[in-house]
Amino acid sequence: MTSHITTSRWLHPGAWWLWSLCLAAAASQTTNPLLLALLIGAAVIVVAARKPDAPWGKSFEFFIFLGVMIVIIRVLFQLVFGAGLGTTVLCELPGVSFPEWMSGLRLGGVVTLEALLGAFYDGLRLATIAIVIGAANSLASPTRLLKAVPTALYELGVSVVVALSFVPQLTADAGRIREMRRLRGKTSRGLRGFASLGLPVLAGALDRSIILAESMDSRGYGRHQKESSVGRRISIILVLASLSLALIGVYSLLTAGMGAITAILILVVGLTLGGLTLWRAGRTRIRTVYRPDVWSRPEWLVSTAGVSALTIFLIAHASSGQALTLTPALNTWPSLPLWGLVAFAIACTPAITSPPPPTFTTEMPIEESSKALT
């Protein structure tokens, strides 16, 4: 069975997303910086081992950068607006005290170690979520994920994926236009320079999206069979009914206005109707899928790794003894439990159990790719 693992192929993108969403959910359970660092570590190790040599593979560094920015901004906000928690005073910033009626607001003032640490932990949790999701983004091509999307949601999915793929394009454009400004003898430092990039970048993005829309239209995107007017009316009624039932169900579950069983019943009926609507909508589309990704042993291993890591975190969350480990006190060094190491080891297994992505001897275009690199 080892041949399954060693031959290179694309892993089903759903498996990568399941794995990464589980890690993200696990991260949301804790502010312990050691546990969060382990989760980031797992993402980094797996990406390092299985990052494809393709454009989307390069996006991970951006997410690392995003994570760092999140932490920095969170801490800065704490410095400026934060309330003075704790007692260990580090320094005192010039502060502004507002009149009594604005007592919730504060600028500057005393900076305590506890407040800063709390902000850092909180920022780190958000950063971890961003980074593990970034891992899925660079491991699995977003357009391949589309193949697994239900037919009825396909057109919605396409717009999301197109929007996602425009982000790296925009940064490349902005870089190129900044260079061009230098060539014209302008410096683009400061806010003015940044603002003047906007118009050309936007114009370029618009041009490109029109070309893409035109190309998709002339290649048959959005073709579907005509639905009879009765059928259309039934669809509308189904959508409305399923949405309102699901909403009522969720609302009454959360507010406990009705019995839990009634609420769940309403929710289930609403969701079933929703499924029916999707199925009906999918029937009028005539889309087929070329070589859909298979879901076999490696996919099971990768997704199980994610689910197991999450389960460990959830069990810890449920057991009362681990509360201090998950949300450590701010005046002591956080502890690293054994189960955290186990979860880390499991979360790292996809680095070995998933098949390596196909490699290419890139024949080139240096001129084109240079734009992206610089």
Added chain:
Amino acid sequence: MIRFDGVTFRYFEDADPVLCDVNVEIPAGELALLLGATGSGKTTFLRAINGLVPHFTGGHLTGSVSVNGRSTRENHPRELADLVGFVPQDPVSGFVTDLVEDELAYSMECLGIEPPVMRRRVEEILDLLSLSDLRGHPIHTLSGGQQQRVAIGSVLTAAPEVLVLDEPTSALDPGAAEEVLAALHRLVHDLGITVVLAEHRLERVMQYCDSILLLEKGVITAGLPSELMQTSPIAPPVIHLGRLAGWDPLPINIRDARRAAPPLRALLAHHSPGLHVVPTQQVKVTQVKNVHSSYGNISVLKGIDLDLEAGEITALMGRNGAGKSTLLRTLVGLKDPAKGSVHINGVDPRSLPARELLHFVGFVPQEPHDLFEALSVATECKASDSDAGCAPGTTRALLALMAPDVNDNTHPRDLSEGQQMLLALCLIVAAKPPLLLLDEPTRGLDYPTKKKLGEVLRGLATGGHSILLATHDVELVAELATRVVIMGDGEIVANGPTQAVVTDSPMFAPQVSKILAPQRWTTVEQIAQALNQEPA
């Protein structure tokens, strides 16, 4: 197969019609070439075939367009996707997926074709277009020629009966263009597909086409190449040569022309090609010494030595990816060399602040509109005056000289491609940089605009600018350049006077030199001068 019946089209109610009472029928299995000046409505005509005009673009269309009996009036482009394959001018922006194989399957997925059929067709198209080695590659790692073939393949898998292409070879080097055209030729011959294509570089496509549609002022004249070319104002050098020599029937391709050429060759035997007058001012403007450069671990420039003198027009040629753009970027200081040095008038361009840079080296990029940032031509020119530190009105006066018909209030992006190029050139030239770099300046330009650009550049060179242009356009090089530098794999493989370099190379030889080899003529003008005659 394709029928235009009394088609008149205008973008706005009160605008001049772009197409004016067009009646054309293109029979099945034909390769039709659409000719016309820049902005004459070629793209509009092509888009009308599958209904993008007017369904996608808007506008008023009267008359009817039908393909295989299906009218675009009742059918949207997506409903004609199984009948008409449309390859846009910029295929890269039109790609929907990441991998070659997925892109090929995309149209079929939309059409709901059964998986086993899809599988079979993808394999067939991979073989037909020689893409099978690239099947799993991300599209963005391919070269321009390969991407163009993927774009063609991606519409072919839907098994259309008509293929419409808008300038399929304009961004390609001569070798890659041959690849794409050979693939098209095979489609027409083996599968009987009807092909309609627009192309400015007639010297590349003329030999492959069965019929010509000449679009002038919204009116289309259809005919056989040999008939229409007798009088067409737009013609490749082989036709101009044929007219000059009075060959009858007029040869359309190089092979026929060579067979008709012996008498002309005998006549020219006692003449020698008048060389371009090189104003050798012997002032070294630019010195490039042993420059190495790389992206990541791919080394792109491997020890480039190059001197450029004032008054020279140097053409930089080589296949896509040979390192031309990187060399230009290094010269203008956008890319740091890993080793070696670049000096322009003794100064390293990287050490200069943005304000000073323009007084040493100017760079006109491949997409001239990247340089624009104002909302009208007038404000763009004003901004340029202050950037370049020259007297107010300088740039506008330059533009008036180069392109007299440009309106002050037009948005720069709304100008035609040729006008955009000239405007970008003015913005850069206003500061009088001693070294002027141009990247692929004739992409998408028709013959008259190219001629105009040539005159402008020659004037600048005479004025003492040193000009370096990276280009795939062999005919432009033959007419304009005083020196040719050919790059291959990051090294300079040839460097010498145009006449000597291009006539030696099978890939970069202009049509005239192919016809008259072993004599070293490169342009029709030279021959006309030799025969003491004006060119036709």
